[in-house]
Amino acid sequence: MALRAEYVTRPREEIAGVLREERRFLSAAEIYEKLRRIRARVALSTVYRTLERLREKGEVSERIDAGGEARYMLCEPAKHHHHAICRTCGKVEDVDCTAVDRFAQSLRRLHGFTIDDHAMEFMGRCRQCR
Ligand SMILES: [Zn+2]
Ligand SMILES: [Zn+2]
Ligand SMILES: [Zn+2]
Incomplete structure (x- = not known):
């Protein structure tokens, strides 16, 4: 059971770690690239799914850029700013x-x-x- 919990939470920690390093909006592909550079084994589909979950929980802010691509940043969207x-x-x-x-x-x-x-x-x- 402990093993399973670790398996479930780790991609989220890795992704949050990448987002924490930069005060910029990053696309899922950019986050995926950074994860590969630090040799984190997270699939691109997991990056998308995790970002969606973090957004739903109000931990990241989503922004659609001029090219129509979604970008994400650690933020507290629920706190108005x-x-x-x-x-x-x-x-x-x-x-x-x-x-x-x-x-x-x-x-x-x-x-x-x-x-x-x-x-x-x-x-x-x-x-x-x-
Ligand atoms: Zn600047
Ligand atoms: Zn903000
Ligand atoms: Zn305002």
Whole structure:
């Protein structure tokens, strides 16, 4: 039984380990490549399945890139925040939402419109790449 538990949890640990190393959105194929480089024996289909499970559990954030490919990053999507993404190196900063609250207030005042949901991300250059 102990052996079986290890077999079940290990790919998840390996994949989470790869994601933990980088504050960037990675595709399943990129994660698979990194796993191969550290000689982790995880099948690509397992990478896809594990990412889907981590996403459902709210441990990773999913983002569809311009080419339509899904990319993943360790994150807490359930805790409301936004992402500032560097166009040069891909590094992601979590940013809070206080400016949006002010914007929502003025939208309500000027247009009588009440926002009940929003999603946005910011593109630009990080401190290192500027
Ligand atoms: Zn985040
Ligand atoms: Zn950068
Ligand atoms: Zn927000």
